[in-house]
Amino acid sequence: MTSLRIAVLATNRNPLSEPFAGGQESLTAALVAGFRRRGHHVVLFAAEGTPADVADEVVAYPALPRFSAVAALDPQLPEKPFLDDHHAFTFAAAELARRDRAGELDVVANHSLHHLPMSLSRAYDAPVVTTLHTPPFPWMELGAALASPASRFVAVSKALAAQWSTVTRQVVANGVDESRFVLGPGADDGRLAWVGRITPEKAPHLAIDAARMAGRRLALVGPVSDAAYFEAQIAPRLGGDVEHLGAVRPDEVAKVVGRSDALFVTPAWDEPFGLVAVEGAMCGTPVIALARGGLVEVVRPDMGVLVDAATNPVVDSSEIPAGAVTAAPDDVLVARLASAVTELDALDRAAVRECAVRHFSLDACIDGHLAVLTEAADAARRSQPASGARSVERHTPLDPLPSDADARRLVIREDMKPSAGVRPGVSAQNGTGSDVADRPLLPGSLSGDSVSGGAQPDATGAMS
Incomplete structure (x- = not known):
């Protein structure tokens, strides 16, 4: 070339x-x-x-x-x-x-x-x-x-x-880069993780509520990009079983995610791709993601679980008129995310990583x-x-x-x-x-x- x-x-x-x-x-x-x-x-x-x-x-x-x-x-x-x-x-x-x-x-x-x-x-x-x-x-x-x-x-x-x-x-x-996101051992205490910018469109409040409903600890990793949202929706939820680790380097992100049993990806919009899902899977950590935008293409059965984000799910949304698909309310999404935690036992961490490396x-x-x-x-x-x-x-x-x-x-x-x-x-x-x-x-x-x-x-x- x-x-x-x-x-x-x-x-x-x-x-x-x-x-x-x-x-x-x-x-x-x-x-x-x-x-x-x-x-x-x-x-x-x-x-x-x-x-x-x-x-x-x-x-x-x-x-x-x-x-x-x-x-x-x-x-x-x-x-x-x-x-x-x-x-x-x-x-x-x-x-x-x-x-x-x-x-x-x-x-x-x-x-x-x-x-x-x-x-x-x-x-x-x-x-x-x-x-x-x-x-x-x-x-x-x-x-x-x-x-x-x-x-x-x-x-x-x-x-x-x-x-x-x-x-x-x-x-x-x-x-x-698979050399930076390596296979991790998972959690020894059932901890889950969420990684991303703390903004409304990433909706980490859903991950917090779902982890608590599932009876699991949760580590939030990422910078606060919307201070008003953080103060209103995230800060009141922190403490006890939920901690915010802030913005850390990629190697530290990989360590946190690699030592977690699952990674939540909870966008409130149609995510253009969803890189965090791939990074988590390369650490061997199964992904629980709302089925929005590019995440539908990214999260494969060997990598984790896609959670329906709509109240009236359809097979082909291109065939329905505008406004006919509506997002489920928060309490419904939280319940679906929490339920998905129990579906991950059958996934092997090495196989999760292999799938991510092979495709991304x-x-x-x-x-x-x-x-x-x-x-x-x-x-x-x-x-x-x-x-x-x-x-x-x-x-x-x-x-x-x-x-x-x-x-x-x-x-x-x-x-x-x-x-x-x-x-x-x-x-x-x-x-x-x-x-x-x-x-x-x-x-x-x-x-x-x-x-x-x-x-x-x-x-x-x-x-x-």
Whole structure:
């Protein structure tokens, strides 16, 4: 494989340093390391605090400058996170353009959650490959609508790919480093674990209540990302048989999970992938997960138990009208999760790990991403004039926006409305999406009902 010069755009919200703030940070760091091991040159755009040795070159996003007294008093001043993002990715776009003009880039791997890297991709000869880590929020869809025809899109699960109905996308599953998440002995006191960011959409309060109903101890691992939710829903539940260990490094996460009898995964939204489930299973710890989003593809019978999250379960949710599937209330979900604890006795820890390693290795994930990056770079080279002059074909007409009928497929589903204290998420009706099925699959990609490839982190040390 020809060595590539890859610019990687990470999130600007958190540095790529351990303990990772979440799965997006963890996966991006793992891919950068994997690209370099394969002999590629990586320039990483990342938040201040990212170690300088994680890439061949680290370019820090700039901090937001101080506003003048007049500008600061503008009643239309956007919120600071919006300005932070806009400032960071406007800088990144200009720097990418400079490096592209200098012939320093072959391809851009976009792992941000911002629209500018996509919408400004027409300014570069180097193609932009965007990994879709989240559902299609409106700003992201606008960016994708303006993307260069040379752009590529990668979804981390078939469930997520089905939501991104406005772009042509390939599926490459996330992966986990099996050398960091090793087989553990399980608990000697029946303890269970939950790992992730403490936020409403992760719903750790369900895990606490389910563990208590099952008569088990519970260890919570992960940073507090929503202080209001933590104070209202989690802090009052702590103590005695439930402890919060905070954010810890991946190796410590693996130790806690490896010494637990089961790992709860309790999303209150359609999880794009569910890396934490793979990380837990690689430790040999069976997974008890609510059947939402990508978790339905990830948690196999040999890895754990999927718990129905709906009040009116259906076999094919793509065939029902919007709003017909509703999320079960908390007390029903807690009872189902607690009941599932008794179903894990038949699972062998070594077999649980073997299943996770077989289907979600980090190497397969890296291979899948590199296949897309290489194909995009090769296609861009072939499209350039033989003289080496810059192409003038990038300003082709945009593909039309989806029709009203297509747009209506993206809805706020009733089953995405979390219970008290949980913010709603946005999803689309499940469906295959014809171009998902028609696209050729890559190494480390989902094929039919099987997943081969990596996993999407999310949590503390790496679990998502």
